[in-house]
Amino acid sequence: MKPRAALRVFQDPRFLRHDPGPGHPESVLRLAAVHAALDAAPVPGTESCAAPAAGRAALERVHTPAYLERIAATEGGARTVLDADTIASAESHCVALHAVGAALAGVEAVIDGSAHHAFALTRPPGHHARRDSSMGFCLYNTVAIAAAHALEAGGLDRVLVLDPDVHHGNGTQEAFYDSDRVLFVSSQQYPFWPGSGAVEELGTGRGAGFSVNLPLPAGSGDADYLQAWSQAAGPLIEEFDPQLILVSAGFDAWHSDPLGGMALTESGYAALYRLFRSWSDRHCPGRMVACLEGGYDPDGLATAVRTALAVLAAETSSPPEPREETPAASRLVARSQAALAPFWKTLS
Numbered sequence: 001m002k003p004r005a006a007l008r009v010f011q012d013p014r015f016l017r018h019d020p021g022p023g024h025p026e027s028v029l030r031l032a033a034v035h036a037a038l039d040a041a042p043v044p045g046t047e048s049c050a051a052p053a054a055g056r057a058a059l060e061r062v063h064t065p066a067y068l069e070r071i072a073a074t075e076g077g078a079r080t081v082l083d084a085d086t087i088a089s090a091e092s093h094c095v096a097l098h099a100v101g102a103a104l105a106g107v108e109a110v111i112d113g114s115a116h117h118a119f120a121l122t123r124p125p126g127h128h129a130r131r132d133s134s135m136g137f138c139l140y141n142t143v144a145i146a147a148a149h150a151l152e153a154g155g156l157d158r159v160l161v162l163d164p165d166v167h168h169g170n171g172t173q174e175a176f177y178d179s180d181r182v183l184f185v186s187s188q189q190y191p192f193w194p195g196s197g198a199v200e201e202l203g204t205g206r207g208a209g210f211s212v213n214l215p216l217p218a219g220s221g222d223a224d225y226l227q228a229w230s231q232a233a234g235p236l237i238e239e240f241d242p243q244l245i246l247v248s249a250g251f252d253a254w255h256s257d258p259l260g261g262m263a264l265t266e267s268g269y270a271a272l273y274r275l276f277r278s279w280s281d282r283h284c285p286g287r288m289v290a291c292l293e294g295g296y297d298p299d300g301l302a303t304a305v306r307t308a309l310a311v312l313a314a315e316t317s318s319p320p321e322p323r324e325e326t327p328a329a330s331r332l333v334a335r336s337q338a339a340l341a342p343f344w345k346t347l348s
Contacts, residue, residue, distance in 0.1 A: 005286070006047040007313040008115035010102035011035060014051070015123045018095040020087040021079055025259055025296045026137040031123050033298035034305050043306060045313035047115075051102035051122070053094070054145070058104060061148035062141050062175050067132045071096070071139055082134040096124055096139040099291075103146040106289040107244065111154050116286040117277075117312045119249070121305070125293040127169035127248045128194065135171065136194060142291045143248045144175040147182050150244050157181060160242035162233075162276055163188075164225070165250020165293045166260035168197030168213070172248065178207040183240045185233045187225060189253070189262055190215030199335050202343070209343025212236060214336065217328055218261035222268030225253070226320060227329035230275055232336040235346045237279050245280050245288040251295030251304040259296045269304045271320035273311040278319040288312065 013035075016028050059068055074080040074088040081087055099122035106118030120142070127143055128136030147159045161176075163169040163186040173196070176182035188197045203211040214228045251269070253262035264272075280288040290308065295301035311317060341347040 004315070005114055005116040006045055007309065008106060008109050008118040009046045009048050009309065010051045010106065010118070010120040010122065011038065011048045012051040012098065012102070014095055014098055015121065017091045018123050019089040019091070020137070021089070024087065026124060029298050030295060030301055031121065033302040034121060037302040037306055043309045043313050045315070046309060051098040051120070052105055053097040054100035054104055058100065058145055058149055059140060061152060062131060062144045064132045071134070085136055086134040086138065088139065092124065092139060099123065099126065100140050100142050100145050103142045103289065103291050104149050107146050107150050107154060110287045110289055111150070111244070113286065117280070118289045119309055119312065120289070120291045122292050125250070126291065127163060127165060127172045127250070127293050128167070129171045130174060136167065138171065141171045141175060143246050144172045146246055146289065146291070147176065151181055156243045158183070158240060158243050160237060160240060160245045160279070161185070161248065162245060163248035163250070164253065164272060165248055166252040166257065166262055167193060167250070167294060169248050170194050170196045173201065173211050176207060177203050177211060178205040180206045180210050183210050183212070183236065183242065185212040185214070185236075187214040187216060187228060189218055189220070189260060192218070192261070199332070199339050202339060209340055212336065212340065214332060216262070216332065219263055220328060221263035222265055222271065223323040224326050224329045225264060225268060226271050226275065226323050227325055228332050229272065230322070231333045236340065236344055237283070239344055239346045242279070242283050243287065244284055245276065247276060247288065247290035248293045249290040249308065250293035251301050254295065254297055254300040254304055256300055257295065257297045259294070266303055266307050269307045270311060273308045274317055274320045277311055277317045281317065
């Protein structure tokens with residue numbers, strides 16, 4: 001019997017070289033804390049590898065040529081302010097190319113079976129980057145590019161994107177807003193920056209019903225998240241039957257994150273990733289690729305990342321036990337199902 005492939009982790013020191021400047025929340029200290037924790041106590045069942053650089057053709061599946069030229073022009077220069085929150089340093093363009101490359105390599109590895117799931121521990125994050133502009137610390141939309149690569153180069157027809165970051169993944173949603181080949185599901189603190197992510201944002205044209213937003217109020221915790229994801233997203237994922245799952249792995253819903261206002265704990269993240277893995281085990285075994293997004297409490301980020309890695313690397317996993325239902329999550333599930341019912345047989 002062929003041995004089970006390991007969880008492939010792209011833990012590359014080059015991601016420490018993106019430097020948006022003193023005092024910026026997207027600090028190198030975030031990823032340095034994760035590296036230190038994993039080096040001190042590696043997660044069994046993982047293999048670490050370097051990240052290749054992405055080519056231009058992959059980037060152009062999501063971003064405009066003019067935008068790519070603008071980011072490339074920052075290489076080797078002084079820090080460049082791209083928008084109110086996003087700053088490129090001399091090496092940021094190169095680092096971002098390798099961040100996308102890690103995601104693409106992860107997708108290819110889980111499709112060909114050489115890895116059993118993958119996790120790209122990358123910087124800068126990506127899910128706010130739009131087709132022609134940077135936003136929210138993000139240069140290139142890593143997960144959107146990975147999804148487009150899986151569809152166009154990987155021969156897949158159905159890709160599921162899960163985004164539990166505390167901020168709405170507006171750039172990823174926009175990239176596939178009119179597509180029925182990508183089911184985008186996002187939970188976010190709401191109302192909150194960037195202002196998008198309402199239940200009523202459903203997609204358009206062929207993509208109507210394929211953008212699923214789970215806006216949760218500030219203070220939501222483990223039970224809220226598990227109920228919202230399992231009850232609102234679960235039935236749709238069952239009907240969609242994904243061939244690949246991509247996770248915009250933001251951990252800024254952590255209870256002490258300085259940029260968020262949510263209350264997820266280590267136990268909550270374990271339950272959430274067990275739920276995500278149960279969907280992979282059922283529909284596309286071994287084919288889940290997570291890419292690091294937010295998470296701005298370094299110690300909390302290290303804990304949450306290790307928790308997610310342990311779930312994905314385990315020989316076996318089972319869905320989490322349901323928790324007590326909460327009024328906020330129950331209201332959200334009802335609103336979501338009512339809005340999506342016209343587009344999904346399972347809800348009609």
